Amino acid sequence: MSRYREIQVFDAVARAGSLAGGARLLGLSTATAMRLVAALEARLHCELLQRGPRGVALSASGETFAASCRQILAGIEEVEGSLGGLQAHPAGQLNLTLPLLMGDRIFAPIALDYLAAFPDVRVVSHHREDLPRLLEDGIDVALVIGALPDSSGFALPVGSVRPVVCAAPGYLARHGVPLAPEDLKAHRIIVAGSQGAVSEWRFRHQGASRSVRLAPRLTCSTTHGAIRAASLGLGLTRCMSHEAHGELSSGRLQLVLQDYAAPGVPVQLIYREGRRAAARVRSFLDFVVPRLRAHPALRG
Template sequence: MGRYREMEVFDAVAQTGSLAAGARLLGLSTATVMRMIAGLEARLQTTLLLRGPRGIGLSIAGEAFATSSRQILQEIAEADRSAAGLHAYPAGQLTISVPLLMAHQVFAPIALDYLRAFPDVRLVAQDHEDVPHLLEDGIDVALVVGHLPDSSDFAVPVGTVKAVVCAAPDYLARHGRPQTPDDLKTHLIISSGAPSDWRFLHQGAPRSVRLTPRLTCSTRSGAIRAATLGLGLTRCMSFEAHQELQSGKLEAVLEDFAAPGLPVGLIYREGRRAAARVRTFLDFAVPHLRAHPALRG
């Protein structure tokens, strides 16, 4: 703060053209202003003020320092105003990162309700597959699935999801419902390009079944769509096929062999110091997410 105060005092003197006038502007004594200017010149080892019978003027170095000081003081004032506004009222751009199919199945209605409640916030939604890097990627809040690595980010748990094996009712009527993971070897399998080893939990022990897909899709949504058309069984996360499972277009099988669920959470930076748009979004979204049936795995 000492150097900030020196710049403030020098700027007042430079603008008023007088030590006494600068002191009155800042509510200081003239002696205090003179002492601070002398200390500033001694620290910089240069003369900033030229004193003469007609008052004071600026040396070449003083003019350059005055210009730089005024710019710095203006930037600090603007930063203070900006920070105060950001933390007092939700406004500006809020960047959210969401798992690809979570955006459609879960997040979109919550985001729209938030925007209606806070009309001065602009929302930018990004899709992700892996846990994003908030600072490097310019993200304010991310909805993530899975156990989080140790980091400086803050996290709020909102639910759990699990892997499900599902198929259309007409497919199950034609081909039968698998009773054990090994039964999958006799069924038509739809893959989304993920590994064809499907993992399960049997009598408390993990096990996997290697399968040969009849159909491989480039996206998880494509595989889910193919399953609704009765083309076979597919495996996905519960939230990814939530609407299809709720509507009856798909039915889950082998639920007694499901692996343990994965946690879902919102991560963000800065904690209580976060901007108002971040804090209001968390306050708004957390109870909605916790109440969503797709996150009750």
């Protein structure tokens, strides 16, 4: 039995004025209450109850200790009550991570609506493409793209995205539409990041993998820059479908080689603690999950 339980039983006995009465308050047997009080006295090396033929009474030390016990137990109840309030009312800081273009292009409007609905919550958003360590990095919720290891915590699927190749309609009208991956070698290729002088693009067709090595005409430092260059008619670029969702929806970019598209990859929200999560986490998930699942950019 824990020290807390011993103190709780002694307090009940002190308030009831008898071992049997204290036991009834806690739903215990009298023998269990006697054993716990005896263990407490043995640990403190002090007699707290004076036993006699008419029952028990508090000793002088017992009177002093009983007052202290009441203060301790009241303090615990107050702390637990305050924690229950935090668990019930969404408040405090919510730490979130998500990929950069997912945040800017899809998530920001949803997050703004959430903040308007829950004014006592503060959201701190960090952009990262890799899988975060929730506990070590102090992250409450992370939006991640791709398969998850078993140790990622709790996960809620919200959709899927896939790699796409796209170009401006004007560029395709001037240079033609590639019908197979090999046709890309005759086109202007735009890539993002430091991929070197040669970039390898992988495709899948009728269950078989295919790849083509391309020499980029333009290399941009960011995916956003590559998408922007493609929308200006400078060539073809390859990105994830959600990253160019706005340009594709508006017609500034057009998909090509859709018969060779690689399979979609899952998009998920991961978090810690499950049903025991704080109210700010639970309210956030309840708010954003249906909105993300309904977003056309996450339908693969």
